[in-house]
Amino acid sequence: MNHIALKMLMGDRGKYFGIVMGLTFASLIMTQQPAIFVGLMSRTSSFISDLGYPDIWVMDAKVQFVDDIKPMQDTELYRIRGVAGVQWAMPIYKGMLKARLADGTFQTCIVVGIDDTTLIGGPPEMLAGKLADLRRSDGVIVDIDGATTKLAKPAKTAGGKPIPLQVGDTLELNDKRAIVVGIAKTTRTFQSQPVIYTTYSRAMAFAPRERKLLSFVVLKIKPNADRQTVIKRIKQTTGLAAYTQQEFKDLTIEYFMTNTGIPINFGMSVLLGFLVGAAIAGQTFYNFTLENLRQFGVLKAMGASNGTLLRMILLQAVLVGIIGYGIGVGLTAWFGYAMRNSILAFKFPWQLLVFSGVGITLICMFAALLSIIKVIRLEPAIVFKG
Amino acid sequence: MDKDCAVYCENVKKAYDTGGDKVIALGGIDLQIKLGELMMLVGPSGCGKTTLISVVAGILDQDSGVCEVFGQNLLKMHARDKLKFRAKNIGFVFQAFNLLPSLTAAENVSIPLILNGVKRKEAERRGAVMLEKVGLGTRTRSFPNQLSGGQQQRVAIARALVHNPKLIVCDEPTSALDHETGHQVMDLLKEVAMGHDRALVIVTHDSRIFGFADRIARMDDGHIEKVVNSVTEL
Structure with missing residues (x-):
């Protein structure tokens, strides 16, 4: 039938x-x-995903999600490096700074400062230039979405298409000159702001003066160390919060799930x-x-x-x-x-x-x-x- | 009950509840239909003809009384057995043809065979053969809306006969047809449906076809007033 x-x-x-x-x-x-x-x-957690290499993220115990920056003292980095089971630990600066564009307007950007020596924490994919170019004077790497939209230079003719920011162009970050040395592909952020990568020490110079500026410490554990044991030790030793990459992503997503509509x-x-x-x-x-x-x-x-x-x-x-x-x-x-x-x-x-x-x-x-x-x-x- | 009796009804009663009121549809029917006989049930609207053939066909249970079809008491049968009995032994011809519009003529005719467990292809082949018998051998692939009223009723007759049932129940088979087509349909029914091991019950208002009956039972108000052998006795 x-x-x-x-x-x-x-x-x-x-x-x-x-x-x-x-x-x-x-x-x-x-x-x-x-x-x-x-x-x-x-x-919401794209910044964590893009920085895929480290095993553990360490931050102030009161941090609720990835954009909720509660800076730590630079000395915390050394305390973390001293915890048993930590192979290496690097500082990360993450902050919102205003970039002054060629036409005189301002655009809020996410500035990420990564370790000067190892450059760990850099963008996942370079489209122009090299990550090592960050070592050049005043060097910054800009994400492609920001470079082509919000940070783009004004069109040469009225009503024309804005000109994407390119390697060699300059920006002003907090009244300090920054030279674009690379264009990178990053995952769009929740608020779709341009992302600018630079070295940690240069980020300190760009950022307004504050007593504490260290946003996160990312670390790799020793080959035979147990991740959760190391996390426990960090918490006990430093009083800071430590999460695996997935735990930190979950924390961030949970925040948006419970605190937004x-x-x-x-x-x-x-x-x-x-x-x-x-x-x-x-x-x-x-x-x-x-x-x-x-x-x-x-x-x-x-x-x-x-x-x-x-x-x-x-x-x-x-x-x-x-x-x-x-x-x-x-x-x-x-x-x-x-x-x-x-x-x-x-x-x-x-x-x-x-x-x-x-x-x-x-x-x-x-x-x-x-x-x-x-x-x-x-x-x-x-x-x-x- | 006689050996040659196809349907035996004794004091069959049926009433319907209509909003608190009881309407008596069958007020104690006594009736016998013999094998090889074409029995017509006639009478005014609402006299209980349709209720009676529904009981005889096993699709409606009476409230009381006995209704046996080929010796089987339908009221005492298990629902599943009654379904099987109906699928095997009863053929239906309806006033409004009731063909499935999305099926071809051959597919419509094959339904009773499929319900009796015959494979689809074989059922359709036998359906086509049956259509040939009713004069529609060239229209096996036609859909009902591509056929005239008379042709649709021929398909319905083929469907009623394809599984070789012992009792054919027809409800106003000619009322939707013109005089000539109605006569053709009755001729066809007489020709292909009648047999010594089969009985035919036709409910009708159409006095033009009374002449085809072997016996006519006139009903009124839920009772059989009289059973006659020819139209002149009505």
């Missing part, structure tokens, strides 16, 4: 496309919105998509069954059991579910691909496929259940009513 069920479903093209459209819409919303949400959330806003979108999709698909599927009630009655009269009819309806629901889900997920993937070079945050992990798959399954089950109840209660004698 399976082919009869499928022919019944596809025979009514309008209804068939209506159900598939409803499920496609629900699937699209249930993957596209969370993908943007996941993209945004991953940007982002999860609620996106959650509402996803819920709305689910409800609208369920309403459209459920209602259309139910109407489809109602309109075919006489046909189901005929089959029942001719000897089709409730089990057979139930299987037919389930098959119809599963088919429209798979098609709607596939198109919705495909559209989301296409959307992500089309937006890959834009400012839009988008990340599509496999878990979202499972999430939306469960959502679509629930909608289909709901729609099928409504129809099944109606068909099971159907009196086959209906077929004799004109």
Whole structure:
């Protein structure tokens, strides 16, 4: 009876496309919105991800997330280097400084100061220049997104395109000259500010004078040392907070999850998509069954059991579910691909496929259940009513 | 019950609840339909004809009384057994044809066979053969909306007969057809549906086809008023 069920479903093209459209819409919303949400959330910890090499991050115990800088004294670096199990430890400066652009305007930038000698903590990918060029006088490396947008030089003609910052151009950071020696590719930050890398000592010079300027210490543990044991020792010895890279990312994401309205806003979108999709698909599927009630009655009269009819309806629901889900997920993937070079945050992990798959399954089950109840209660004698 | 009795009804009663009021549809029906017989149930609207064939066809349970079809008491049958009995032994022809619009003529005809466990391809092959018998051998791939009313009823007759049931139940088979087509459909029913081991029950208002009946039972107000052998006795 399976082919009869499928022919019944596809025979009514309008209804068939209506159900598939409803499920496609629900699937699209249930993957596209969370993908943007996941993209945004991953940007909150992009600085940690980009600096992938160290095993452990050390910071002030009161730090709540990666942008919540509570500077430490420079001497903490030496105390950490003295903890058993630490192979090496390097300082990181992270701060927001104003850059003065060629047209006289100011732009707030994230300035990252990395160890002068080893240059550990530099950008993940260089597009122009070399990381070692940071050792040149007044050298800074600018991220490509900042260089082409917010830090770009004014167009030569009115209304023209801004000219991207290039190697050799100069900036002013806190009234001090900085020369662009490299352009790097970094993951966009949550607030999409330009990122400028320089050496730690030069960052100290750029930053306003404060008693404490050390933002983080990143370290590598000795080959045979246990990560959690070293973290415990650092905490006990220095009173500072120490996290693995993943723990620090989780801490940051958790902060944004609990202290901002982002999860609620996106959650509402996803819920709305689910409800609208369920309403459209459920209602259309139910109407489809109602309109075919006489046909189901005929089959029942001719000897089709409730089990057979139930299987037919389930098959119809599963088919429209798979098609709607596939198109919705495909559209989301296409959307992500089309937006890959834009400012839009988008990340599509496999878990979202499972999430939306469960959502679509629930909608289909709901729609099928409504129809099944109606068909099971159907009196086959209906077929004799004109 | 006689050996040649296809349907045996004794004091069959059925009432419907309509918003607190009880409407008596069958007020104690006694009826026998013999094998090889074409029995017509006639009478005004609401007299209980449709309820009676629903009970006889096993798609509606009576409140009381006995209804045996080929010696089987339908009321005492387990629901699953009744389904199987219906699928095997009863063929239906409806007033509004009730063909599945998204299936071809051959596919529509094959449904009773599929419900009886015949494989789809074989069922469709036998469906096409049956369509040939009712004069629609060239329309096996046509959809119902591509067929005239008379042709659709022929498909419905083919569907009712394809699995070789012992009892054919027809509800107003000619009321949606013009006079000539109605006669053709009745001729066809007589020709292909009748047999010594089979019975035909037709519910109708259409006095033009009364002449096709072997016996006519006139019903009124939930009772059988009289059973006659020819239309002139009505």
